[in-house]
Amino acid sequence: MRGKTAIKISAGLAATALLVTACGGGGDDEAGSSNAVVSIEVAEPQYLLPSNTNETSGSQVLAALFTPLVDYDADNKPVEVAAESITTTDNVTWTIKLKDGYTFHNGEKVTSDSYINAWNYGSYAPNAQNNSYFWEKIEGWADLQSEDPDEDGPQKAPTPKANKLTGLAKVDDLTFTVKLSAPFSEFKTMLGYTAFYPLPAAAFASEGVVKEDFEEAIIGNGPFKMKGTWQHDSQIEVEQYAEYPGDKPKVQGVIFKIYQALPAAYADLAADNLDVLKQIPTENISSAESDLGDRFKKSAASTFQFVAFPTYQTEFSKPEVRRAISQAINRDEIITSVFKGSQTSARSFVSPVVAGYREDTCGQYCVFDAAKAKSEYDAAGGPKKITITYNGDGGHKDWVDATCNQLKTNLGIECTGVAEPKFADLLTKLDQKQPIGMFRMGWVMDYPSMENYLGPIYTTDGSSNYYGYSNKQFDTLVKEGVSAATPEEAIAKYQAAEDILVQDMPVIPLRFGQNNFGHSTKVKNVEMDLFNRVDLMKIEAA
Amino acid sequence: MLRYIIRRLLQGVLTFFGATFVVYALMFANQDNPLQALAGERPITENVRQALTERYHLDEPFIVQYGYYMRGLLQGDFGQSLTGRDISDLLEQAWPNTFRLAVMAVVFAALIGIVAGVVAGIRRASIFDHTTLIITLVLISIPIVVLAPLMQLFFGVELKWFPATAGANPSFYGLMLPAIVLGAGSLATYSRLTRTSVVENLRADYVRTAKAKGLTRNRVIGVHVLRNSLIPVVTYIGVDLGGLMAGAIVTEGVFNIPGVGSQLFRGIGTEDGPLVVGFVSVLVIIFIVANLIVDLLYAVLDPRIRYE
Numbered sequence: 137m138r139g140k141t142a143i144k145i146s147a148g149l150a151a152t153a154l155l156v157t158a159c160g161g162g163g164d165d166e167a168g169s170s171n172a173v174v175s176i177e178v179a180e181p182q183y184l185l186p187s188n189t190n191e192t193s194g195s196q197v198l199a200a201l202f203t204p205l206v207d208y209d210a211d212n213k214p215v216e217v218a219a220e221s222i223t224t225t226d227n228v229t230w231t232i233k234l235k236d237g238y239t240f241h242n243g244e245k246v247t248s249d250s251y252i253n254a255w256n257y258g259s260y261a262p263n264a265q266n267n268s269y270f271w272e273k274i275e276g277w278a279d280l281q282s283e284d285p286d287e288d289g290p291q292k293a294p295t296p297k298a299n300k301l302t303g304l305a306k307v308d309d310l311t312f313t314v315k316l317s318a319p320f321s322e323f324k325t326m327l328g329y330t331a332f333y334p335l336p337a338a339a340f341a342s343e344g345v346v347k348e349d350f351e352e353a354i355i356g357n358g359p360f361k362m363k364g365t366w367q368h369d370s371q372i373e374v375e376q377y378a379e380y381p382g383d384k385p386k387v388q389g390v391i392f393k394i395y396q397a398l399p400a401a402y403a404d405l406a407a408d409n410l411d412v413l414k415q416i417p418t419e420n421i422s423s424a425e426s427d428l429g430d431r432f433k434k435s436a437a438s439t440f441q442f443v444a445f446p447t448y449q450t451e452f453s454k455p456e457v458r459r460a461i462s463q464a465i466n467r468d469e470i471i472t473s474v475f476k477g478s479q480t481s482a483r484s485f486v487s488p489v490v491a492g493y494r495e496d497t498c499g500q501y502c503v504f505d506a507a508k509a510k511s512e513y514d515a516a517g518g519p520k521k522i523t524i525t526y527n528g529d530g531g532h533k534d535w536v537d538a539t540c541n542q543l544k545t546n547l548g549i550e551c552t553g554v555a556e557p558k559f560a561d562l563l564t565k566l567d568q569k570q571p572i573g574m575f576r577m578g579w580v581m582d583y584p585s586m587e588n589y590l591g592p593i594y595t596t597d598g599s600s601n602y603y604g605y606s607n608k609q610f611d612t613l614v615k616e617g618v619s620a621a622t623p624e625e626a627i628a629k630y631q632a633a634e635d636i637l638v639q640d641m642p643v644i645p646l647r648f649g650q651n652n653f654g655h656s657t658k659v660k661n662v663e664m665d666l667f668n669r670v671d672l673m674k675i676e677a678a
Numbered sequence: 679m680l681r682y683i684i685r686r687l688l689q690g691v692l693t694f695f696g697a698t699f700v701v702y703a704l705m706f707a708n709q710d711n712p713l714q715a716l717a718g719e720r721p722i723t724e725n726v727r728q729a730l731t732e733r734y735h736l737d738e739p740f741i742v743q744y745g746y747y748m749r750g751l752l753q754g755d756f757g758q759s760l761t762g763r764d765i766s767d768l769l770e771q772a773w774p775n776t777f778r779l780a781v782m783a784v785v786f787a788a789l790i791g792i793v794a795g796v797v798a799g800i801r802r803a804s805i806f807d808h809t810t811l812i813i814t815l816v817l818i819s820i821p822i823v824v825l826a827p828l829m830q831l832f833f834g835v836e837l838k839w840f841p842a843t844a845g846a847n848p849s850f851y852g853l854m855l856p857a858i859v860l861g862a863g864s865l866a867t868y869s870r871l872t873r874t875s876v877v878e879n880l881r882a883d884y885v886r887t888a889k890a891k892g893l894t895r896n897r898v899i900g901v902h903v904l905r906n907s908l909i910p911v912v913t914y915i916g917v918d919l920g921g922l923m924a925g926a927i928v929t930e931g932v933f934n935i936p937g938v939g940s941q942l943f944r945g946i947g948t949e950d951g952p953l954v955v956g957f958v959s960v961l962v963i964i965f966i967v968a969n970l971i972v973d974l975l976y977a978v979l980d981p982r983i984r985y986e
């Protein structure tokens with residue numbers, strides 16, 4: 137606002153509240169001033185309730201308002217934050233002791249009940265919370281669900297047998313126990329996820345019923361409290377909570393600015409009207425380096441992209457065929473030409489962001505070698521014609537076509553990319569086991585554990601196993617990992633399981649996601665965590 | 679006159695119900711799995727699917743869903759979107775932004791377009807005429823998806839003359855650049871239309887008579903020529919206003935204005951029937967009213983037109 141011309145002055149006057157506050161705080165020369173308010177780009181959150189929020193924008197906002205029981209250290213191992221200790225002797229019964237002194241933003245004390253009530257609410261099926269499956273491992277979960285007797289028919293599903301998890305028990309105000317239905321060595325790791333935040337008594341209208349407008353001005357136990365209410369499609373503002381007993385953030389407040397589309401946010405970032413853009417749009421990746429200089433940052437993210445084989449189709453039933461196709465794909469070329477370096481090549485089945493990740497577990501089968509691929513493919517009698525099905529609404533056409541072209545050239549076969557209008561259509565066809573050929577899939581981590589990359593996607597009864605892949609030995613290893621005595625033992629089992637995948641290749645690993653983010657000149661120490669969220673404790677005014 | 683207005687309004691009611699029915703039917707036909715669309719790439723658990731299906735009547739046939747929707751609508755309740763927000767709140771928030779944007783675009787386009795058209799018409803075959811021809815051709819041929827980010831980059835990010843994005847509660851100044859972008863295509867059409875009809879009317883007998891009577895040039899052009907030349911332009915502006923509101927989708931996205939365009943885009947993407955129908959209903963009403971106003975304006979411009 138120190139412009140010389142009339143136009144510049146009026147530009148300053150007309151600018152958004154954000155610009156004004158940013159100028160007032162960070163723009164001045166009081167370096168490192170803790171009065172600064174920073175702005176961070178988000179999309180309009182779908183929900184702002186811990187048990188219902190599973191997309192990154194909502195969980196970014198909730199991360200400011202809530203403190204989790206555990207957070208993750210540099211090695212992605214869980215460390216206690218709101219919890220004093222989380223202990224177990226048998227991996228079945230877990231005792232969670234809370235730190236004293238934490239209060240909700242309305243002054244209410246955080247107690248064991250805050251957790252127990254929130255978790256019961258989240259897992260009760262009629263509440264239809266998106267994260268309800270996170271409590272699946274806790275004893276009594278099944279009784280909170282109900283089966284629709286005639287699938288999608290006219291009859292309503294009956295009320296579940298119970299509305300409280302039997303596995304949750306209060307010991308005293310700051311201690312409670314969680315009993316799992318089966319041993320799970322990494323339960324502590326799960327507790328860092330959004331779903332496991334507590335809720336204050338003020339959230340409930342009556343027992344088990346959350347107030348309808350609670351989301352509009354949500355009350356948490358975190359370092360920031362909501363300022364005003366959720367201004368839909370506009371912004372969500374939070375400010376430091378004075379009574380917060382933990383480490384103080386280095387900024388006074390955060391404005392989560394809501395954008396309808398990423399390119400608009402990029403323009404604001406380039407004009408210095410926005411402090412942090414969590415995801416630089418692909419079309420701007422190539423110019424980001426010159427636009428932002430060293431304010432353009434990259435870090436590992438948890439997403440994993442792959443193409444899968446319907447192993448129930450005879451032409452793809454041989455592992456040799458699948459491995460040969462994998463060898464015929466030049467991953468690095470696609471990343472440079474299609475993704476402009478915004479993702480990284482995947483040569484393992486688990487993401488680099490989890491403990492136990494090993495580089496290049498896939499070995500020779502993920503190394504591009506056209507000649508070898510062709511001879512092995514022909515020897516194994518692979519199909520002459522293949523298709524790669526993808527969802528047309530996800531921007532996958534370019535890389536699928538590029539992959540197909542590589543297969544055409546390198547294997548001498550016919551290959552076409554087939555678009556299904558929506559991801560849901562793709563899933564429906566897979567559920568009905570229709571012969572759709574190869575198809576694209578992706579995975580976003582729920583909690584940082586190898587198990588989350590292996591169990592749901594490849595075990596015989598895994599919730600996202602769409603390929604009909606089934607290997608007894610693999611199932612056993614994952615199961616042994618889950619019930620192992622220590623996380624280290626678990627990792628050893630998981631790694632052995634991953635080695636089986638390399639031999640069987642039910643899917644071809646292609647790419648790991650990457651956070652490509654940028655920040656303005658007004659902030660520094662901008663870091664992204666494993667869940668594509670800006671670390672609000674580290675960010676500070678420049 | 680009054681009878682004419684009432685008749686037109688009654689027709690409007692029919693159009694309204696017809697249009698909402700068709701839009702609802704289309705949304706329903708296109709809808710295969712709105713809950714999955716909402717969840718994006720994640721599979722939804724069976725229990726969540728069940729509970730939400732029942733809450734939003736997704737398992738009922740189309741006509742029953744439409745019945746639920748209409749029953750609510752007649753009681754003044756637009757229903758809830760699939761994310762649980764009241765659609766009336768969404769409408770209340772989105773319409774003013776889009777309306778302001780569209781009106782600013784029309785005013786901007788009409789002011790410049792008509793003036794340029796009149797001047798070009800009077801000075802036919804002059805340099806000015808040729809220049810406007812070229813400029814309008816260029817404006818018409820650049821699609822808005824190219825023009826909008828280009829203007830934003832140039833005037834918003836590089837020169838910083840305007841804010842790069844307008845935001846949720848845009849100021850008049852913040853809306854200026856988006857309005858210019860949105861109005862650019864219309865501007866070209868207005869000026870071409872005006873030019874053609876001015877050229878035509880200048881040759882008309884009544885203009886020759888007026889000149890022969892010794893009226894000043896200003897009076898001849900300002901009153902006689904302009905008044906008749908504006909009839910086709912005004913017709914077009916009326917229709918265009920509705921079109922601009924519906925078409926603001928790109929501009930709103932580029933300049934981050936949470937308006938009708940962005941909500942409709944989201945609603946279609948998530949197969950959110952009630953949301954889309956709610957917005958389209960209001961759009962229909964605006965079309966009807968805008969066209970009624972245009973028809974009434976004819977009488978002002980041309981006293982020979984009478985309404986029965």
